[in-house]
Amino acid sequence: MFEIPSFIIYVIFFLDFFIAFFFLTLxxxxxxxxxxxxxxxxxxxxxLPAYNIENVLGKAVDSIKKVRYPQNKIKIxxxxxxxxxxxxxxxxxLAKKYENILVLDxxxxxxxxxxxxxxxxxxxxxxxxVLDGDTLLKEDMLEKAIPLFDKNTMAVTARMxxxxxxxxxxxxxxxxxxxxxxYRTIMGHINSLSVAxxxxxxxxxxxxxxxxxxxxxxxxxxxxxxxxxxxxxxxGYVASSYAITDVPETFRKLMKQRLRWAYGTLFNYNKYKDxxxxxxxxxxxxxxxxAGFLSIMIMSLVFLAAFYTLFDWAWKKINLLxxxxxxxMHIDFNQILIYLTEPRIVLFVLAILxxxxxxxxxxxxLNEKIKLRYYFLYLTVYLWMLGFFYIIxxxxxxxxxxxxx
Amino acid sequence: xxxxLKRKINYEIYLAALSFTLIFFILGIFTGNYIAHKKASNxxxxxxxxxxxxxxxNADKSYICNLSWGDLWEEKVESGKILTSLENRLGKDNWxxxxxxxxxxxxxxxxxxxxxxxxxxxxxxxxxxxxxYTNKEMIDGDPELSNKQGYMLTTVYNIDMAxxxxxxxxxxxxxxxxxxxxxxxxxxxFPSLVIDNKVYNGLKSTSEILDIL
Numbered sequence: 001m002f003e004i005p006s007f008i009i010y011v012i013f014f015l016d017f018f019i020a021f022f023f024l025t026l027x028x029x030x031x032x033x034x035x036x037x038x039x040x041x042x043x044x045x046x047x048l049p050a051y052n053i054e055n056v057l058g059k060a061v062d063s064i065k066k067v068r069y070p071q072n073k074i075k076i077x078x079x080x081x082x083x084x085x086x087x088x089x090x091x092x093x094l095a096k097k098y099e100n101i102l103v104l105d106x107x108x109x110x111x112x113x114x115x116x117x118x119x120x121x122x123x124x125x126x127x128x129x130v131l132d133g134d135t136l137l138k139e140d141m142l143e144k145a146i147p148l149f150d151k152n153t154m155a156v157t158a159r160m161x162x163x164x165x166x167x168x169x170x171x172x173x174x175x176x177x178x179x180x181x182x183y184r185t186i187m188g189h190i191n192s193l194s195v196a197x198x199x200x201x202x203x204x205x206x207x208x209x210x211x212x213x214x215x216x217x218x219x220x221x222x223x224x225x226x227x228x229x230x231x232x233x234x235x236g237y238v239a240s241s242y243a244i245t246d247v248p249e250t251f252r253k254l255m256k257q258r259l260r261w262a263y264g265t266l267f268n269y270n271k272y273k274d275x276x277x278x279x280x281x282x283x284x285x286x287x288x289x290x291a292g293f294l295s296i297m298i299m300s301l302v303f304l305a306a307f308y309t310l311f312d313w314a315w316k317k318i319n320l321l322x323x324x325x326x327x328x329m330h331i332d333f334n335q336i337l338i339y340l341t342e343p344r345i346v347l348f349v350l351a352i353l354x355x356x357x358x359x360x361x362x363x364x365x366l367n368e369k370i371k372l373r374y375y376f377l378y379l380t381v382y383l384w385m386l387g388f389f390y391i392i393x394x395x396x397x398x399x400x401x402x403x404x405x
Numbered sequence: 406x407x408x409x410l411k412r413k414i415n416y417e418i419y420l421a422a423l424s425f426t427l428i429f430f431i432l433g434i435f436t437g438n439y440i441a442h443k444k445a446s447n448x449x450x451x452x453x454x455x456x457x458x459x460x461x462x463n464a465d466k467s468y469i470c471n472l473s474w475g476d477l478w479e480e481k482v483e484s485g486k487i488l489t490s491l492e493n494r495l496g497k498d499n500w501x502x503x504x505x506x507x508x509x510x511x512x513x514x515x516x517x518x519x520x521x522x523x524x525x526x527x528x529x530x531x532x533x534x535x536x537x538y539t540n541k542e543m544i545d546g547d548p549e550l551s552n553k554q555g556y557m558l559t560t561v562y563n564i565d566m567a568x569x570x571x572x573x574x575x576x577x578x579x580x581x582x583x584x585x586x587x588x589x590x591x592x593x594x595f596p597s598l599v600i601d602n603k604v605y606n607g608l609k610s611t612s613e614i615l616d617i618l
Contacts, residue, residue, distance in 0.1 A: 017429050021422040029418065152410045191410055203407060232409040282412030287419070324611025325556045328563055334483075338444055338490040346437040350429050 006344070009305075012298055013347045019291050020354050023186050027361065030189035040146055042126040043073045044201065047119035049112055050133035051081040054090045056246070057133055061094050061101070069142040076101045077122055078133070079115035082108030087133075113213035113220040120207055129201040136163070136244040137199070145201055148236035154228050156236035157193065157200040159184070159366075162247040168377070169254055173247045175370050175378040181239060182362045188237035192284040194225030195235060198245035206233070218403060219264025226272045229284060239366065255389065262296075262386075262393035263403040269293055270397075296390050303387030355379060441494055445501040448487050452508045455480050459515045469519075470527035478570070481512060482562075485573065489555075497540045506578050513572050514582035520570055532565075532618050534558065535599035536573040537583075537592055546576070546595035550608045554596040557611045561618075569618070 046064050050057055057078070064076060078091040078101065088105055095101040106118055120128055127149075131137075145156045159181040162174050187193050200221070210231060213220040228235055248254040269276075269289070276293070278285035317327075339345065359375050362368060396403055458477060465472060488509055492502050517535075524531050536558055538551035555573070562569050574583045576595055590599050598605040600617050609617075 014426060014430065017426040018422050021425040021429075022418060025418050025421040025425070026415075029415075151408050154407055190415060191412065205407070232412065233407060234410055279414060280412065282410075282414050283418075284412070286414060320553060320556050323553060323557060323608075324560060326560045326563065326611070328559070332486060334444075334487055335490040338441060338487070338494050341437040341440040341444070342494055343434040343437040347430070347433040350433050354429075 008301075009344055010347075012301065013344070013351065015294055015298060016351060017347075017354065019295065020351075020358065022287065022291070023183060024354075024358070024361075026186050026189060030186060040149060041070060041073065042146070043075070044069075044127040044129055044142070044146075045075040045077055045123035045125045046129045046131060047116060047123065048076065048078045048131060048133045049081050049115035049119065050078055050083060050087045050091060051108065051115075052083045052085045052087060053133045054083070054086045057087060057090050058094060060131075060134055060136060061098065063136040065098060066139050067137055067142045068139050069146070072100075073125075074100060075123070075125060077119040078103050079119040080105045081112075081115040082106065109215075111215055111220075113215040113217070116220075117212040117215070120204070120212060123204060126204060127201050128204050128207070129199065131199040131243065132197070132245060134163075134246045135198045138241045138243070141238065141241045141243065144238045144241045145236070148238065149201075149203070150234070150236075152191075152234040153203075153236045154206050154231075154233035155195055155200055155202045155225075156238065157184075157196040157225075158238040159242040160196050160198055161242045161244050163244050164247070164249065167249060169251060170247060170249055171374050172378050172382045173254070175374050176382065177247075178362060178366060178368045178370055179358075179378075181242070181366055182358070184237055185239040185365075187288060188235075188239075190283040190288070191234050192229070192282075192288040193235040193237055194229070195221050196243075197221045199243035200224075206231075217264065217267070218260050219268060222264055223268050223271070226268055226275070229281070230272055230275060232281075258386065258389040259393055259396070260403055262390050263396055265296070266393060266397045299383060299387040300390045300394065301387075303384050303391060306384065352379075441491070442501060444487070445491055445495070445505060448484065448491065448505055449508070451480070452484050452505060452512060455484060456508060456512050456515065459512060459519065463515060463519055469523055472519075472523070477516075481516060484509060484512070492540075503578065506575060507580060510574060510578055510580040510583055513574060514580070514586075517572050530568050532569050533601060534561075534569065534571045534614075535586065535590075536571060537576050537587065537595050537597045537599075538573065539576050539595040541577055543595070545593060551596040554598070554608050557609065557614060560611045561614050564615070565618075 048057070048060060053060075061076060061078070064074065065071070067074075076098075078094070080088040080091055080103065088103070091101075091103045095103050102122065104118060104122060106115060116130055120130070127146075141158065145158060148156045160177050162170055162177060164170050165174050184193055184196075197219075202224075206228065210227060214223050217223045225235060248257050269292075272289075275281050275285050276289050281289075317325075340349075355375075359370070359372070363370060393403075395401070455477065462472060462477070488502070488505055491499075491505065495502050517533075520531070520533060523529065524533060536554065538548075538554060539546035540548050540551070542548060558571050558573070562571050574580075574586065576583060576587060586599075590597075590602075590604050592599075592604065592606075594606045596608060598609055598614070600614075603617075605617070
């Protein structure tokens with residue numbers, strides 16, 4: 001039977017530790033200092049694409065109206081994207097209730113970038129915030145985000161939190177979003193961020209100079225982030241406030257979303273491959289982008305290796321059972337101890353300790369009360385699941401299979 | 406007007422991350438190997454103790470049926486288990502493992518002669534199984550089948566610990582006593598079992614072994 005060569009496992013551990021320690025060192029160095037430009041108060045337009053969200057659109061607009069920012073400087077454009085429910089009526093009702101709301105109506109073209117671009121083209125303010133129609137903002141979001149627009153900053157994105165946290169799929173996404181928030185905070189300090197899908201504020205001049213969202217891209221937000229980076233502009237990050245977004249609540253919906261994200265990630269990595277290992281892009285080019293791709297590869301490889309090892313182990317044991325082998329229930333601590341001294345096992349234990357260190361740092365720094373058991377499930381189940389999605393996406397990408405929105 | 410970034414590479418962070426990674430790697434590999442070799446050296450002490458006690462037993466001229474075996478048999482079985490674990494952990498060709506295997510084979514050969522004599526003269530209800538296996542791919546031997554045969558014998562031993570006495574011999578250790586046994590029973594294929602002086606070539610399932618017993 002084929003055995004996974006030890007050196008591959010050691011290389012994976014080495015890369016895993018290196019990436020973790022890179023972020024930890026950077027965290028110590030940066031200590032979350034947010035750059036401020038506190039006197040800056042420009043006009044801003046919120047663009048909300050709305051497709052069949054009659055129940056949540058009102059809440060999203062209410063949350064914008066509650067943000068602490070001069071209300072005369074806030075405009076809202078709701079783009080009804082051919083909804084089949086009463087979204088358009090709800091939007092028109094909101095326009096009557098509040099000032100500075102423009103309602104646009106267009107037929108659905110299947111991709112979010114169309115209504116977003118349509119909305120941006122109708123905006124005339126210096127800043128344009130693009131958010132999902134069901135995204136809710138914390139009241140202090142603009143207070144925290146706008147001062148981050150310094151002389152190099154073309155966009156500011158923010159930490160996201162799932163709207164619901166009821167079932168296990170949502171709880172695991174909560175862990176994932178919190179971890180992403182931590183890593184993004186650190187990446188922000190070396191100008192290596194992308195934009196968040198459900199809420200980002202852009203300078204409108206970028207769209208005018210470098211084009212609107214790519215309508216042929218499955219992850220148009222990631223593409224926009226990479227486009228901003230490729231033009232050597234900064235993307236700021238708000239860690240101390242957050243936006244709330246709806247997340248898939250079933251495995252089926254999660255799989256559909258993640259297959260799209262994974263395919264989009266691979267597609268955009270390929271589109272911007274010139275940035276990889278390019279010293280002109282600083283840490284983004286020589287580390288963050290290659291490490292992102294490597295992490296995907298490692299996740300997929302670990303999934304494949306674990307699946308193969310489990311299958312091989314089960315197959316061998318079934319064969320033995322047919323020959324009359326009876327597993328012993330006796331636990332031999334000597335044998336367990338010897339097994340635990342295997343360097344790969346020791347490194348695995350050390351990797352878990354580093355993971356726990358990051359877990360407690362995140363709890364402390366972001367003031368998030370994630371439970372340890374969900375973190376454990378995230379490591380043992382969720383990451384493997386993502387590895388599985390990436391493997392499917394690799395095949396889809398190589399075979400050029402179409403992935404739908 | 407937004408200005409373009411002047412990007413830089415933070416070399417000091419890469420250096421720090423690399424240093425931490427190397428420290429963890431060295432720490433992980435060193436700690437694991439240190440504990441494993443400590444276990445091997447403990448096994449060395451206990452095996453030499455068992456061997457000395459068996460030699461004393463062999464030198465004892467009193468009537469064999471009055472000999473006290475004490476915990477000798479259990480200790481021999483435990484040594485075998487630790488040796489198997491070390492073999493899996495450090496590798497079948499590791500020098501420390503091969504050294505311990507040589508001592509283990511001496512223990513087995515010495516115990517076997519005394520156990521055989523005891524069985525012959527005192528007539529206990531014991532079943533003696535000699536198991537000859539190979540860890541190396543050979544024309545006349547299969548390590549995969551040898552490994553499976555080991556599992557079957559463990560099951561047989563667990564079913565009837567009081568009466569089944571298993572002696573496992575790696576044929577590739579170059580032990581003179583093992584070579585003599587192979588010659589004596591005229592063994593031509595591995596794994597092979599010798600149960601009460603009768604040779605069984607090739608893999609035998611648990612039920613086949615129990616039927617023979």
